[in-house]
Amino acid sequence: MAESSQTGSHSLATGAGEPLVVCEGVVKVFGKLRVLDGLNLTIGTGETFGLVGPNGSGKTTLMRMLAGLVRPTAGGVRVLGRCLPDPAVAASIGYMTQLSALYLDLTARENLRFFCSIYGLRGQERERRINEILERVELSANADRVVATFSGGMRQRLSLACALVHRPRLALLDEPTVGVDPELRRAFWDYFAQLNGEGTTIVVSTHHLDEAARCSRLGLLRFGKLLACGTPQELLAGAGTSDMETAFLYYAARGRQEEVTA
Amino acid sequence: MSGTRILALTTRIMRQIVRDRRTLALVFLVPLLVMSVLYVVLTGSSGAVPRLALVRPTGTGSEALNLLIDRLLPPASRLKTMTIAADEVESVLNKGEADAALIFPTDLAAQLAHGEHPRLQLVLEGSDPTVAAAMRESVTALVRQLDVALVQAQSQRGQGQQGPVPAVNVPATSVLTLATPRYLHGGPDYTFNDALAPVFIGVFSFFFVFLLTSVAFLRERSQGTIERVLASPLRRGELVMGYVCGFTLFALVQAVVVLLFVIFVLRVHYQGNLGLVFLVAILLTVSGVNLGIFLSTFAQNEFQIIQFIPLVFGLQVLLSGIFWPVAQLPAWLQPVSYLLPLTYANEALRDVMLKGSDFAQIAPQLAALLVFMLLMIGLSAVTVRRQVA
Incomplete structure (x- = not known):
């Protein structure tokens, strides 16, 4: 492997x-x-x-x-x-599916952490990239809210962030x-x-x-x-x-x- | 309140149900299946003949006594009996060949002749309190009948008639004493709950983990997150392992809570090695997680997962020896029991918690659970691989 x-x-x-x-x-x-x-x-x-x-x-x-x-x-x-x-x-590869494939019971940051982790990012590097991408999709203020409470546009932005966070x-x-x-x-x-x-x-x-x-x-x-x-x-x-x-x-x-x- | 809107809704729902073949099949067939099994289990328990091992008197003059005992024994359809040697009692009971042993003194005839009060000893296997209680009752009745017969024979002899039974030189109404029954496992204060408590651990770890995994995995599919996860460098095996670990940890915490509740709140008697209890819980949990992943691919929504419960759970509860020992099931149903993981888990958990069995003693059950677990892992691995068309 x-x-x-x-x-x-x-x-x-x-x-x-x-x-x-x-x-x-x-x-x-x-x-x-x-x-x-x-x-x-x-x-x-x-x-x-x-x-x-x-x-x-x-x-x-x-x-x-x-x-x-x-x-x-x-x-x-x-x-x-x-x-x-x-x-x-x-x-x-980063893949953003048609559905806004997110874990609704997790917060935006927790979603990003999960996807970062399965792409092998960890520690400070991971947190830095998460903050960076949250800034870019303008979700920093809502980073610690549960995704189920997000509007459609917010979910779509987070979904994009999840596809791009590992660059x-x-x-x-x-x-x-x-x-x-x-x-x-x-x-x-x-x-x-x-x-x-x-x-x-x-x-x-x-x-x-x-x-x-x-x-x-x-x-x-x-x-x-x-x-x-x-x-x-x-x-x-x-x-x-x-x-x-x-x-x-x-x-x-x-x-x-x-x-x-x- | 609009009649047309309600009708529209009703029509739509009925249409959805009719279109969902699996729901239809499960809604109508599974209750029939479970009811049939329940019926068979409840009525077919005629196979539940308790088995009594006899250590017979062997000294001089015992032939007539043995004849009398045989005459007084209930028919074989109500009590199966066998004759064993005095040193075989423990092994016969531990192997499950008999539920109890009644030990007569070797020199019963001589003791009677000398006007002594011979002591009979009942040894109960004891891990199933219902069987033990029934056994105690029927043996007490048997000894009482024997007692009456001996007293009668004595009085007949007093009237000058020669009975078939040796002389009893005690002018008493009772000649035999039945010593306090000895329990190999458990004790007279063991209740049905004592036998039931160990299996709770197995049932809960299997059932909840199965239910939660299948719903969680289904959500992955319906939310589309599985696509993201599978497109990532995460391997299929890692995905399965992630689920297994997450839920096993959860199930172990659950097992601890159930165990503490059972011991400290229900005040259930228990002995044995807790490590083995957790080992059984782990094997069951991993099976449950993988069965959940496997079956979740056959469901389109949470409702269909719920429909699997009677199939996965109902049958196991009825057939795995939770309420009725597997040996009491009709013979043709018993092989089914031995295809179910809970049967082995229940045996192992009861052996450990009630009899204090060690690793070697429950090794066969552990091996069966291991085989079942590997089978489930195989099924879920195939399932996850199939996600890539």
Whole structure:
């Protein structure tokens, strides 16, 4: 176990040449359902990659796969140069689930302490990081309140804090701004830009098209495939429009046609 | 108060129940199952024939006495008897081959002939107070009948008739004395509670830990925290161990509280090694935690967890020898008892607390509990691994 984590950190350090995330021909079948169907994707270090697509298009499955929670039925997923699922990569990943997965009967600080501890942080370093992240998500004043008494926005902020407190190199954020007011949403995205600046790569799924415009690159997921992938500007140009919503409808219609002809 | 709104709610709830097949099945089938077992247990206790070992008189003139004893013994359907040697009494009782031994003096015939008052000794195994009390009663009745028969024979002889029984030269209404019964374990002041108290420790450590773990693990799933935990570097084994440790510690505290309550508040008699009591509690707790993790994956909500209680708990309470010794269950049901961990825990806890058994004496029960625990760990490990599809 010790050996594998050592070789893990070694290859993680030398993975500079390769993109942070590489998906090659990824297929995932649940029963009769083909959730992912030959998906190819690369994500580079320090970018914010936006996953857009209708409900049930496979966004969460892809997120869970990148988090090592789902094994691909076929194809390969490499994160930090290692094939998933790999426990050695887990420490470098932060995962914010769609539900605000928190222990409601614990305080905010106790939640953060638990997640820090399972990522191996302890002592003063742990407390320092917890205070830092509480400051950043503006929960310092409520740190010692039980989460059950938190509002939806507060829970969402704490959930984000729990995913980032161990400073992951890859942050997987599954619809982080659901139920969050516009002001706080802006604060979230400012924070994401700041994290990119610090070298953290973010994969984020969203239904808000104004958020999609703030991503460095976007992937439109539908029928388990990437129908379109590129910077927001490239996608707009390709669809011949200046409106993100029109662009997505254009790519979705094109994808449906391909599906029919195939 | 709106009738339509109430109706809408009622319809919705009924629809939800009908859609929940497991709830339907458990709500209707488990009570039938438990009631059937209860019925069998309560009516089928005809197998509960107490067993009496006899140390018979062997001296000259004993044949006629033994014939008389055999004639007076209740039918085998009410009392099973066996004949043993005087030096076998303790081992036969300790092995559980008999519930009590009645020791006649070897020279009973000679003592009667000399007009002495022979002393009969009853030795009770004693760890089950109900059996001991019943045994004491039926042996006292047997000795009284024998006494009456001997006195009658004497008076018949006085009238010149030659009875089959040797001469008794005492003009008394009573010739036999039954000495104060000796208890191998427990004593006459042992009550049903004394036998029940040790098993409380086992029942509580198993049951509450099972219930709490399954609900806690279910919450992990429904709140989504399990996803976070599994995405972290935490290993599956560590997850299971974390649960085991957290709840074992909790269960040990619980066992201490139950033990203190039992000894100091209920003032239950006890002897034996407390370390062994805790060892049994630990084995049961670890089993309970892992069974909880395993079964929680078959439940979608807390309500469905509650439905597991009659299945996990009801059956064990009825079949593990808490209220009725396993030996008193119908023969076809006894193998089921020996598949249940509480059966072994109850035996071990009673042996330690009532009989003062040591490690070697309860080793078979401990081994069975260990096997069950490993099995449960295996099941929960598979369960946790399955979380990664």
